[in-house]
Amino acid sequence: MKNKESKLNWQQEFIKQHPFGFLTIIVVSILIGIGYFVYASTQGIYTKMLIEPEVIPKKDLIGMVEYKNKQLLITNQEERNWTNCQIILNNNYKYSQSLVIIKAMDISYMNISDITLKDGTRFNPYTTKIQNLLIDCSNGYGYWNFNK
Numbered sequence: 301m302k303n304k305e306s307k308l309n310w311q312q313e314f315i316k317q318h319p320f321g322f323l324t325i326i327v328v329s330i331l332i333g334i335g336y337f338v339y340a341s342t343q344g345i346y347t348k349m350l351i352e353p354e355v356i357p358k359k360d361l362i363g364m365v366e367y368k369n370k371q372l373l374i375t376n377q378e379e380r381n382w383t384n385c386q387i388i389l390n391n392n393y394k395y396s397q398s399l400v401i402i403k404a405m406d407i408s409y410m411n412i413s414d415i416t417l418k419d420g421t422r423f424n425p426y427t428t429k430i431q432n433l434l435i436d437c438s439n440g441y442g443y444w445n446f447n448k
Contacts, residue, residue: 359441360441363376365433370411370412371412372387374410375408376405380439382437383438384438385400386398387410389423389432390430392417393416393423394418395414396414402437429446431447
């Protein structure tokens with residue numbers, strides 16, 4: 301019992317004499333940890349652990365686009381849906397629906413008045429000629445040129 305008391309007294313006496321010793325040990329430990337993290341991140345140890353998303357190359361969309369009666373007729377001639385599509389006319393007019401699904405082997409109709417600039421200006425087929433249409437989907441990409 302006396303041995304435990306003397307050991308305990310020694311520890312208490314040491315802490316009283318060096319009150320910042322324990323704090324110094326903690327601070328030094330934290331700084332070593334931060335230093336290792338910085339070193340490891342510059343060596344690529346942690347960056348290699350990040351999972352990079354798989355990049356799937358986009359395929360050309362197989363389809364047809366027509367303009368009739370103030371509507372765009374987009375025909376998907378594939379056996380797969382075109383998903384998460386953006387429709388862009390003349391390089392800066394976008395279809396008002398943010399992401400569109402164009403079903404396989406089907407025709408989608410889009411009112412030309414639903415295609416606008418960022419400021420909300422609607423496409424006017426009477427004053428502006430349709431030059432091209434871009435369909436950019438998560439699983440494919442298509443471009444149709446009307447200047448023939």
